[in-house]
Amino acid sequence: MMIFLMFCVLAYLIGAIPTGKLVAKLKGVDIQSVGTKNIGASNVYLNLGKKLAFVVLLGDVGKAFFMVMFASQYFNGGQTMLIALCVIIGNLKSIFLHFTGGKGIATSLGIFLATEPIALLIIGVLWILGLVFKKYIVVAGVAAVLMVPYQYIGYEERIAVVAAFFIVLFMLLKHNENIKWAKEAQHEY
Numbered sequence: 001m002m003i004f005l006m007f008c009v010l011a012y013l014i015g016a017i018p019t020g021k022l023v024a025k026l027k028g029v030d031i032q033s034v035g036t037k038n039i040g041a042s043n044v045y046l047n048l049g050k051k052l053a054f055v056v057l058l059g060d061v062g063k064a065f066f067m068v069m070f071a072s073q074y075f076n077g078g079q080t081m082l083i084a085l086c087v088i089i090g091n092l093k094s095i096f097l098h099f100t101g102g103k104g105i106a107t108s109l110g111i112f113l114a115t116e117p118i119a120l121l122i123i124g125v126l127w128i129l130g131l132v133f134k135k136y137i138v139v140a141g142v143a144a145v146l147m148v149p150y151q152y153i154g155y156e157e158r159i160a161v162v163a164a165f166f167i168v169l170f171m172l173l174k175h176n177e178n179i180k181w182a183k184e185a186q187h188e189y
Contacts, residue, residue: 004083010067011071011084012090014090015087015088015094018039019059020040021039023048024044027048031043031044060106061106063107064084064111064114066110067087068080068110068111068114081115081163082159084111084115084163084167088167091107108148115152123144127144145171152164
């Protein structure tokens with residue numbers, strides 16, 4: 001049990017590493033004071049370009065992927081998903097940013113890539129279909145994300161489904177403003 005708790009703390013701390021903030025700082029930019037003020041790859045892209053956004057994306061996906069893969073060597077699927085949940089919480093509420101953080105998209109991609117790569121592919125296809133038919137990025141994203149917990153139903157440990165549900169819930173809560181904006185706006189986003 002103590003080792004599991006240590007993994008949870010480590011997962012939180014790794015998730016809390018503010019990749020976008022660090023990359024932007026190397027360029028002398030406080031990413032939390034420009035554009036959308038978010039530390040994620042999208043805001044880095046808007047303010048610092050494709051190359052640095054790609055670095056942030058790789059960093060955020062990578063930290064989650066490697067932490068979850070590492071944990072999966074020692075723990076069952078349910079425990080691994082709880083550790084994954086700690087990575088997400090770290091990303092959303094970083095101790096290094098006074099408990100603010102990112103929106104968890106790239107970090108979630110890393111988790112799903114590590115735990116359910118086929119499901120991630122299916123979710124990607126659903127996102128593209130939602131985008132093609134609805135023309136709203138936010139709507140397509142929400143529809144795809146809502147499918148995530150179903151991918152974990154086959155796990156023996158039901159806690160995996162619960163952890164996946166909370167990952168999705170946290171992502172939706174962090175995107176609440178975008179969802180409201182997309183509903184109010186009558187243009188594509």
